[in-house]
Every structure is written in structure tokens, then in C-alpha cells.
Amino acid sequence: MKIYSKNIPQADVLSEVVKTVVTVGNGAKSDIEIGNALGKVDRQGRYYRNAAELLGFINNNKNTAVLTTIGKQFLLDPSINNPLLLKQVLSIQIFQRFISFLELHPEGIDRNNMIKWLQEVTENASKSILHRRINSISSWLQSLEIIKITADKLSLTNKITEKISILEVTEPDEPILPKTSDLNEYSTVHQRLSNANEVIAYYKDSAKTDRANLAHISLVNDIAKRIRDINCIPKANQLIDLASKIYNIDYIFEMKSINLDNERSQLRKGVSQLFEYRYLQDLPQAILVLVFEKPLSTKNIWMLDYLSSISIIPVWNETGSYNTINTYKNQINFLIHNRQSS
Known part of the structure; x- marks a missing residue:
């Protein structure tokens, strides 16, 4: 490439x-x-x-x-x-x-x-x-x-x-967090994106819709600021909301605005996006973080354990600060305040 x-x-x-x-x-x-x-x-x-x-x-x-x-x-x-x-x-x-x-x-x-x-x-x-x-x-x-x-x-x-504020990587088939400067890495990502043409077109349209949502914009900007506050560079492309190399560890973030009617569908969508983005970008060790705009309703609180069981870190906004389950508090302390998890 x-x-x-x-x-x-x-x-x-x-x-x-x-x-x-x-x-x-x-x-x-x-x-x-x-x-x-x-x-x-x-x-x-x-x-x-x-x-x-x-x-x-x-x-x-x-x-x-x-x-x-x-x-x-x-x-x-x-x-x-x-x-x-x-x-x-x-x-x-x-x-x-x-x-x-x-x-x-x-x-x-x-x-x-x-x-x-x-x-x-x-x-x-x-x-x-x-x-x-x-x-x-x-x-x-x-x-x-x-x-x-x-x-x-x-x-x-x-x-x-x-x-x-956010480094926009123009081409989605460009490694967003390259591990080396070797062109083989670029070739792998390009090939994977090319093979997934149809789903990429769908995700691009979906991302455009999400990014027109004010709650989504607010989440992206807030998380990006917290990443900048620890002197790391937040990046994005046409698919990925945010990615960053933090303390030499790769992170991919997906933001979701939610309401009572769409909590499960939005979180399921976020799960599939995070796993596919990690594969497409050839970042098998990347930490996956799903950020949603408010705490889950009582009927869907079980999804926090579900996300944890598949190694996705759930993070939610609580009136301006962020929280997660106790398991991940130290791992993402750059995002959250030291508060007791609900």
C-alpha cells in the first residue's frame, strides 16, 4: 500500500x-x-x-x-x-x-x-x-x-x-494503530477490508447515522478528551469511533446512545462492531470498550456480566462521570472516577 x-x-x-x-x-x-x-x-x-x-x-x-x-x-x-x-x-x-x-x-x-x-x-x-x-x-x-x-x-x-482533538485516519483500510511500519501489515488490513466490502458499506452508513446523534457526538468527544488528558492520541476513521495506543496497549472504543426500547439491540450491534473492527484491523490483542450514554435499565443489567464474559469492557456515563464493573476499574482508570460500581 x-x-x-x-x-x-x-x-x-x-x-x-x-x-x-x-x-x-x-x-x-x-x-x-x-x-x-x-x-x-x-x-x-x-x-x-x-x-x-x-x-x-x-x-x-x-x-x-x-x-x-x-x-x-x-x-x-x-x-x-x-x-x-x-x-x-x-x-x-x-x-x-x-x-x-x-x-x-x-x-x-x-x-x-x-x-x-x-x-x-x-x-x-x-x-x-x-x-x-x-x-x-x-x-x-x-x-x-x-x-x-x-x-x-x-x-x-x-x-x-x-x-x-481526534486524528482522523482518512482511509478505512489503513491500519489505525499500526504495530510496525512494515507494508505487510498494511496489506493485511487492506485485504481484509476488501474481502468485507458489503459489511463495510453497511457499517459506513450506520456510522454516519450514529455520528449525527448528539449523544453519540458527546460521548466521542468526552472519551477523546480523557485520552488526550493522559497524553495519548485518540484516532478515528469512517468505521471506528475511537482507537488509541494507551500505555503501549491498543484500545478500540465503540459508543452507543441508548434508550429503554433499544438497549439490547444497540449493545448487540456494538459487540459485533467491536469484534469485527478488531479482526479487520488485525489487532488481536486490542482491548475492546463499549461505551453507552447512561446506566442500563434493571431488566438489562445482566448484559454487563455478558459483556464481561466475552472480554468487552462496559462503560457507562453517569451524569458527567464514567463507571464500569469492578473487574475493569484499574484497567481503564483513565476513563472513570474511583466510585463504587452499581
């Missing part, structure tokens, strides 16, 4: 990419016009135009650049600190993979190993091109304060959890 060259920026200075969007907004259209406005040759003008295109701020047709709707929105505040810029950078697949790669190396990674990683996950390229790509990727993330360089090693900053 190599990433195509055209989807990787080769424009080192993010502030100049911002200037490119401004330049197009001011009427520049061709590579030469963009390059002139930036004080660069037309080849570099093309690189910066391509970078602005990757970010979704401009469209280009036959060397004629125009702003997109989101590009016009960005021009209301064309700065490095505009949250929209960070959002668009992190929508690009190579940046999502790079952050996951750095998560696997909290001690930091040197330039040679970054080059090896990039060579593994992207189309074949010369050493000079690989160096330029690494320069662009690392420079952009440094400008956004997502990474830092210490003693010639690059690592994630503590600010990442302040700046990223």
Missing part, C-alpha cells in the same frame, strides 16, 4: 505554501506567476502549487490555479495558526502515517531511519527526492509544533494532544 509520489509534498516552507494560497487568491494562476510572486523559479512555483492542491486549498487545471471553497475560507485567516491548516495537513495520508510511525518510537528517530521508513511506504524514488520529501514532511510538522528535534532525533511534542 505504497503512497503515490504526487500525494507527498515537496515544498519545505509551510508559510510559503500559505503565501501560495494568498497569491492565487490575488489572481496568480500559472506556475510562473506563482513562482514570481514567491520569488522562486517556475519549477518551485509548481511544487508550492502542488502542495496547496494537496491541502485542498486550490484546484489546478491545465496550469490554471483557482481557489476551492475551503481555500476561500482559509483566506479569512491565512496564517500558520489557523486550525484549518492543521486539519488539512493531517488529512493527507503521508502525515497520518508519519505520526503513527513516530508513536512507535517515543524515544525519537534519526534521519537515516526516517529515510528508510519513507522508502518503504512510498513509490520508488531517488535518494535526493527522499531527502526533499522528508524535509517537507518534518518542516511542516515542526512549523505546526507537532514534532521536535532533540539531539538529531525527531519525536512528537507534548503539544500534539493540545492541537489534535
Whole structure:
């Protein structure tokens, strides 16, 4: 699952990419016009135009650049600190993979190993091109304060959890919590998702419905905040509500809004989703957590033991705090308060 060259920026200075969007907004259209406005040759003008295109701020047709709707929105505040810029950078697949790669190396990674990683996950390229790509990727993330360089090693900053509420992994067939940078892992997940085409289409539609529900949105945002509070990165994709590597353990979370009429059906649905997501993502050791918006009714309280019997951790909201059965209180103490289980 190599990433195509055209989807990787080769424009080192993010502030100049911002200037490119401004330049197009001011009427520049061709590579030469963009390059002139930036004080660069037309080849570099093309690189910066391509970078602005990757970010979704401009469209280009036959060397004629125009702003997109989101590009016009960005021009209301064309700065490095505009949250929209960070959002668009992190929508690009190579940046999502790079952050996951750095998560696997909290001690930091040197330039040679970054080059090896990039060579593994992207189309074949010369050493000079690989160096330029690494320069662009690392420079952009440094400008956004997502990474830092210490003693010639690059690592994630503590600010990442302040700046990223949830890292959205764009493609559902991309490993959401990769265990390695080996492409075989990516191939396995891709193959499993491809084989499950029909159920994936169903789950995507189901997820869209769930995510339009205010109670569901509130659960996702609240759990994501609790994950960020312990300096871990909450992730999501088109299927999975939340996933995160917490204290070096993989977790998958499914949120369910419930009422008296649908408690059992919603929890059953959540069970099947969690097991299937764990299989599809090739995360056999992942801890599964089913979060629902309120305590279960008396008639369905037995389902807490049922969930525990199949190794799914039940978590429920009790007026702003979370609870679980005693068995799991220590395992997910980052989510709950020390309260007596009901």
C-alpha cells in the first residue's frame, strides 16, 4: 500500500505554501506567476502549487490555479495558526502515517531511519527526492509544533494532544494503530477490508447515522478528551469511533446512545462492531470498550456480566462521570472516577 509520489509534498516552507494560497487568491494562476510572486523559479512555483492542491486549498487545471471553497475560507485567516491548516495537513495520508510511525518510537528517530521508513511506504524514488520529501514532511510538522528535534532525533511534542482533538485516519483500510511500519501489515488490513466490502458499506452508513446523534457526538468527544488528558492520541476513521495506543496497549472504543426500547439491540450491534473492527484491523490483542450514554435499565443489567464474559469492557456515563464493573476499574482508570460500581 505504497503512497503515490504526487500525494507527498515537496515544498519545505509551510508559510510559503500559505503565501501560495494568498497569491492565487490575488489572481496568480500559472506556475510562473506563482513562482514570481514567491520569488522562486517556475519549477518551485509548481511544487508550492502542488502542495496547496494537496491541502485542498486550490484546484489546478491545465496550469490554471483557482481557489476551492475551503481555500476561500482559509483566506479569512491565512496564517500558520489557523486550525484549518492543521486539519488539512493531517488529512493527507503521508502525515497520518508519519505520526503513527513516530508513536512507535517515543524515544525519537534519526534521519537515516526516517529515510528508510519513507522508502518503504512510498513509490520508488531517488535518494535526493527522499531527502526533499522528508524535509517537507518534518518542516511542516515542526512549523505546526507537532514534532521536535532533540539531539538529531525527531519525536512528537507534548503539544500534539493540545492541537489534535481526534486524528482522523482518512482511509478505512489503513491500519489505525499500526504495530510496525512494515507494508505487510498494511496489506493485511487492506485485504481484509476488501474481502468485507458489503459489511463495510453497511457499517459506513450506520456510522454516519450514529455520528449525527448528539449523544453519540458527546460521548466521542468526552472519551477523546480523557485520552488526550493522559497524553495519548485518540484516532478515528469512517468505521471506528475511537482507537488509541494507551500505555503501549491498543484500545478500540465503540459508543452507543441508548434508550429503554433499544438497549439490547444497540449493545448487540456494538459487540459485533467491536469484534469485527478488531479482526479487520488485525489487532488481536486490542482491548475492546463499549461505551453507552447512561446506566442500563434493571431488566438489562445482566448484559454487563455478558459483556464481561466475552472480554468487552462496559462503560457507562453517569451524569458527567464514567463507571464500569469492578473487574475493569484499574484497567481503564483513565476513563472513570474511583466510585463504587452499581
